[in-house]
Amino acid sequence: MFGINGGEFLVLLVVALVVLGPERLPHYAEQLAGLVKSARRFAKGAQAQMREELGPEFDDIDWQKLDPRQYDPRRIVREALTEAWNDDDEPTAKKGAPTAVGGGLDLGKKSSEPAAKPAAVPYDEDAT
Numbered sequence: 001m002f003g004i005n006g007g008e009f010l011v012l013l014v015v016a017l018v019v020l021g022p023e024r025l026p027h028y029a030e031q032l033a034g035l036v037k038s039a040r041r042f043a044k045g046a047q048a049q050m051r052e053e054l055g056p057e058f059d060d061i062d063w064q065k066l067d068p069r070q071y072d073p074r075r076i077v078r079e080a081l082t083e084a085w086n087d088d089d090e091p092t093a094k095k096g097a098p099t100a101v102g103g104g105l106d107l108g109k110k111s112s113e114p115a116a117k118p119a120a121v122p123y124d125e126d127a128t
Contacts, residue, residue: 004012020028051058064070 017025054061
């Protein structure tokens, strides 16, 4: 909770007792308790409203998966690339259609010659 250990919490309590005094401390403790209760009531009301609006789908949501603390961009990219490479369900080219191989088109001919290199892209020095 806020990175405070037990010793620091005790020091804060002693400082609050000295600063606020024994007369005002119970009043502020009551206000703090009321604030915590109203925050819990607000959270439960928001959860109930979400359940009501989403219906039975609310229980099907995997909240652990949506936790932003588990966000790892490297893992997400790795999974996306692996999924793209392992997608064998849908063929990318029709059977018998020419496919791009080594920068040229493979028209079904088997050749030991490498494919021709594409022409150089024109470069305009004035445009840059």
